[in-house]
Amino acid sequence: MNSDQVNGKMKDIGGKIQEEAGKLVGSTEQQAKGLANQVEGKTQEKIGDAKEVLKDATN
Numbered sequence: 001m002n003s004d005q006v007n008g009k010m011k012d013i014g015g016k017i018q019e020e021a022g023k024l025v026g027s028t029e030q031q032a033k034g035l036a037n038q039v040e041g042k043t044q045e046k047i048g049d050a051k052e053v054l055k056d057a058t059n
């Protein structure tokens with residue numbers, strides 16, 4: 001695993017928590033921010049996955 005994979009997963013998890021917290025307090029703004037963080041996290045994770053594939057292919 002590389003840092004993009006780890007950081008992406010953490011951002012995804014944080015976004016899920018933020019979204020749920022927004023639901024609990026009735027804040028659509030926090031829900032939207034949580035969803036955005038999830039998308040960013042998943043994207044960063046996929047970039048990390050691609051880096052791993054490239055690294056494995058060149059070794």
